[in-house]
Amino acid sequence: MQQLWLIPCLPLVGFLLLVLGHGRCSRSVARLVGVGSVAMAGLVTLWVALDFYSAGAAQSYQVQLWPWFNAGTLEVSFGLYLDGLSLSMLFVITGVGSLIHWYASGYMWQDPDYQRFFAYMNLFVAAMLTLVLADNLVLLFLGWEGVGLCSFLLIGFWHQDPANGYAARKAFVVTRVGDTAFAIGLFLLFRELGTLDLPTIMALAPEQFVMGANRPTLIAALLLAGAVGKSAQLPLHTWLPDAMAGPTPVSALIHAATMVTAGVYLIARTHEVFLQAPDVLLVVAFIGLFTLLISGFTALNQTDIKRVLAYSTMSQIGYMFFALGVGAWNESVFHLMTHALFKALLFMTAGSIILAMHHEQDIRSMGGLRRQLPVPFWCFVIGSACLVALPPTSGFFSKEAILIASWQLPGYGPWLWLGGVLGAFITAMYSFRLLFMVFFGPQKAHPHEPKGWQFHPPLMILGALSLVAGWFVLPTATVLPASPAGHPPTWTIVVAIAMPLLGIGIAYKVYVRHQWQGLRFVQWQKLRQFLFQGWGFDGMYKRLLLTPFTTLAQVNRNDMIDGLPKLLIQLSRFLHGLFSQLQNGQLRFYIATLASAAIIVLALALKVL
Amino acid sequence: MDSQYIDHAMVLAGILFCLGLVGVMVRRNLLFMMISIEVMLNAAGLAFIAAGSAWGQPEGQIMFLAVITLGAAEVAVGLGLTLLLFRHHNSVNVDQLNQLRG
Numbered sequence: 001m002q003q004l005w006l007i008p009c010l011p012l013v014g015f016l017l018l019v020l021g022h023g024r025c026s027r028s029v030a031r032l033v034g035v036g037s038v039a040m041a042g043l044v045t046l047w048v049a050l051d052f053y054s055a056g057a058a059q060s061y062q063v064q065l066w067p068w069f070n071a072g073t074l075e076v077s078f079g080l081y082l083d084g085l086s087l088s089m090l091f092v093i094t095g096v097g098s099l100i101h102w103y104a105s106g107y108m109w110q111d112p113d114y115q116r117f118f119a120y121m122n123l124f125v126a127a128m129l130t131l132v133l134a135d136n137l138v139l140l141f142l143g144w145e146g147v148g149l150c151s152f153l154l155i156g157f158w159h160q161d162p163a164n165g166y167a168a169r170k171a172f173v174v175t176r177v178g179d180t181a182f183a184i185g186l187f188l189l190f191r192e193l194g195t196l197d198l199p200t201i202m203a204l205a206p207e208q209f210v211m212g213a214n215r216p217t218l219i220a221a222l223l224l225a226g227a228v229g230k231s232a233q234l235p236l237h238t239w240l241p242d243a244m245a246g247p248t249p250v251s252a253l254i255h256a257a258t259m260v261t262a263g264v265y266l267i268a269r270t271h272e273v274f275l276q277a278p279d280v281l282l283v284v285a286f287i288g289l290f291t292l293l294i295s296g297f298t299a300l301n302q303t304d305i306k307r308v309l310a311y312s313t314m315s316q317i318g319y320m321f322f323a324l325g326v327g328a329w330n331e332s333v334f335h336l337m338t339h340a341l342f343k344a345l346l347f348m349t350a351g352s353i354i355l356a357m358h359h360e361q362d363i364r365s366m367g368g369l370r371r372q373l374p375v376p377f378w379c380f381v382i383g384s385a386c387l388v389a390l391p392p393t394s395g396f397f398s399k400e401a402i403l404i405a406s407w408q409l410p411g412y413g414p415w416l417w418l419g420g421v422l423g424a425f426i427t428a429m430y431s432f433r434l435l436f437m438v439f440f441g442p443q444k445a446h447p448h449e450p451k452g453w454q455f456h457p458p459l460m461i462l463g464a465l466s467l468v469a470g471w472f473v474l475p476t477a478t479v480l481p482a483s484p485a486g487h488p489p490t491w492t493i494v495v496a497i498a499m500p501l502l503g504i505g506i507a508y509k510v511y512v513r514h515q516w517q518g519l520r521f522v523q524w525q526k527l528r529q530f531l532f533q534g535w536g537f538d539g540m541y542k543r544l545l546l547t548p549f550t551t552l553a554q555v556n557r558n559d560m561i562d563g564l565p566k567l568l569i570q571l572s573r574f575l576h577g578l579f580s581q582l583q584n585g586q587l588r589f590y591i592a593t594l595a596s597a598a599i600i601v602l603a604l605a606l607k608v609l
Numbered sequence: 610m611d612s613q614y615i616d617h618a619m620v621l622a623g624i625l626f627c628l629g630l631v632g633v634m635v636r637r638n639l640l641f642m643m644i645s646i647e648v649m650l651n652a653a654g655l656a657f658i659a660a661g662s663a664w665g666q667p668e669g670q671i672m673f674l675a676v677i678t679l680g681a682a683e684v685a686v687g688l689g690l691t692l693l694l695f696r697h698h699n700s701v702n703v704d705q706l707n708q709l710r711g
Contacts, residue, residue, distance in 0.1 A: 584707065585706075585707025585708060586703075586704060586707055587642075587703045587706070587707075588633070588634055588635070588636075588637070588703060588704070591630075591633050591634055592634050595630055595634065
C-alpha cells in the first residue's frame with residue numbers, strides 16, 4: 001500500500017501538466033493526459049485494493065507524507081488514511097470518474113476550451129481523492145473546499161453566458177454557508193478533543209463525550225450543516241438545480257456521483273461523533289426524508305431533462321441521509337455507490353440525448369426517440385430501473401435495505417418507512433414520466449446520435465455495472481456500525497416492491513396511454529408553478545435574505561459607520577475655511593485686528609489688575 | 610516739569626497715537642500709512658519724554674533716541690519697498706496689494 005499517495009497525485013499531476021501546457025498542447029494530448037491520469041489513478045486503486053484485501057479484513061492503513069503546519073498543540077500533516085470506507089469511495093471516484101472522463105473526451109471535443117475543461121476535471125478528482133483519503137479533518141477540509149472550487153469553476157465553465165456565472169456563484173455562496181458551520185464544528189471538535197486526526201477522534205469520541213450532551217450535539221449539528229450544504233439537502237439545496245448550467249459530464253461527475261455525496265461521506269467518516277448525538281441523527285433522517293419527498297414532487301413537474309435528474313439526485317442523496325439517520329450506515333454508503341453508478345449513467349445518457357437534439361434540453365420537445373437512439377434508450381431504461389429500485393437491479397438492493405432498516409428504528413421508524421416508501425413511489429412516477437416523455441410517444445424532432453468509441457462504451461460499461469452492482473460487497477462493515485438486526489413484517493417488503501411498480505403503472509397510463517390526464521400536470525396553475533420552482537425556496541431566500549440585504553446596502557450606501565470619521569473631516573474643513581477667511585491679504589484688516597486684539601488684551605489686563 | 614503736566618502730555622500722546630492708528634487703518638495709500646506710523650512712533654516718543662521728565666530720569670530721552678533711530682530705519686526700508694511696489698504694480702493702494710492672502 002506504499003503507492004497510496006499516487007492516487008491523489010496522478011490527477012494533480014495531470015492538472016499541472018494541462019495548466020502549464022495550456023495553449024501549447026493539442027486536443028489529443030489533453031485527452032490523453034486528462035483521461036489517462038484518472039484512469040491511472042483507477043488502476044492504482046485496484047492495486048491498492050488487492051493489497052488491502054490480501055492483508056486481511058478489519059484493518060486500516062495510515063501514512064504520513066509530510067507535515068503541513070504546526071500551531072501550538074495542533075499538528076497537521078499531509079497524511080493518508082485507508083480503510084474500508086475510503087476504499088469504497090476510491091472505487092466510486094476513480095472508477096466512475098474514469099468512465100465520465102472517457103465520455104467527456106468525446107462530449108467536449110468541439111469545445112474551444114478543451115484543455116481548460118480537463119484541467120479543472122483533473123483538479124476536481126485530485127481534490128475529491130484528497131477529501132476521502134485525508135487522515136485528519138483539516139486535510140479533509142482542504143479537499144472539501146477544493147471540490148467546491150472546482151464545482152464553481154465547472155458550473156461556470158461556459159462563462160460567456162452571465163446566467164452560468166450566476167449559477168456558479170450561487171453554488172459557491174450557498175455551499176459556503178454550510179462550510180462555515182463545518183469549520184466552526186472543526187474548531188469546537190479541536191477544543192473538545194485536542195486533535196483533528198480522524199482515527200484518534202473516532203477512538204476518543206465515545207470516551208470523551210457524554211451521549212446526548214450539549215457538546216457532541218452542537219459539534220454534530222455543525223458538521224451536519226456542512227454536509228447539508230455540500231450534499232444539497234434541505235434547506236441549503238437551492239444551488240443544485242442551477243448547477244446544471246455546467247457541461248453534462250460535470251453534472252454527472254460532480255453533481256451526481258461524487259462531490260454531492262461528500263456530505264454522506266463526512267457523516268459516515270465522523271460517525272462516532274454522530275452516535276453521541278442521537279438527536280442530530282434523528283434530524284439527519286428527517287432532513288433526508290423531507291428532501292427526498294420535496295425534490296421528488298419537484299422533479300415530477302420539471303421540463304428540463306437535466307433539472308429532473310438534478311432533483312432526482314437530491315432525492316436519492318436524501319435517501320442516503322435518511323439511511324444515515326436511521327443507523328443504516330453501511331446501506332447508506334452502498335446506496336452512495338449504486339447511485340453514483342446509475343446516476344452517472346443517466347446523466348451521460350442525457351448528455352447523449354442533448355447532443356443528439358442539438359443542445360435542446362426541454363423534454364416537451366422530445367418524444368419517440370427510442371428508435372433513433374437505441375443505445376441511450378436502453379441505458380436510460382437500465383438507469384431508470386435502478387433509480388426506481390426495480391428488482392434485481394442495484395438500486396433495489398440498496399434502497400430496499402434502507403427501507404428495511406428504517407422500519408426497525410424505534411419510535412419514528414414506521415413513519416420514516418412510510419415516507420421512504422412514498423418517496424419510492426414518486427421516484428418511479430417522475431423517472432418513468434421522463435423516460436416516457438423522451439423516448440415514447442410521437443416523434444417530434446430529428447436527432448443525430450453521437451457515435452464513436454467515446455460515447456457508447458462508457459455508457460454500456462456503466463449500464464452493466466449498474467445492473468450487477470447489487471451483488472457487490474463493500475468493505476465498509478469493518479468501519480461502520482452494523483444496522484439494527486431483525487426482520488420487518490413481510491408485507492412491508494411487498495409494499496416497498498409494489499410501490500415503484502404502481503408508480504410506473506400510473507406514469508404509463510398518463511404519459512403513454514394519455515389517460516387520467518388529471519394527473520398529467522398538477523391542474524391548479526399556482527400549485528404547479530409552486531412545484532415547478534422547487535417549493536418556492538428560491539423566492540423565500542430572496543425575500544428573507546437577498547432583499548433585506550440589498551435594501552440595507554442601498555440605505556447604507558454612504559456607510560453610516562464612516563459618518564463619524566467623516567464628521568471629523570468636515571469639522572476641520574469648516575474650521576479651515578473659517579480661519580483662512582482671516583488670511584485675506586488686506587493689510588488694513590490685519591492692522592485693525594491687531595489693534596482690537598491689543599485693546600482687548602489691555603482691557604483684560606487692566607481689569608485683572 | 611511739574612508732575613501735573615504729565616497727565617496732559619499722556620492724553621496728547623494718546624490722542625496722537627489713536628490718530629496715527631486710525632490713519633493706518635483707514636488710509637489706503639501706502640505713503641500716508643507710513644506717515645501715520647511715524648505719528649504713532651512720535652506719540653510713543655512723546656510719552657517717553659513726558660514720563661522721563663516727570664520722574665526726573667534720563668531713560669525717557671534715551672528711549673526717544675532709540676525710537677527716532679528705529680523710525681529712521683523704518684522709513685528707509687519702507688520707502689524703498691514702496692518704491693519697488695510702485696514700480697511693480699504701478700500703484701500704492703494697499704488694498705490691491707493682497708497677493709499674500711490665504
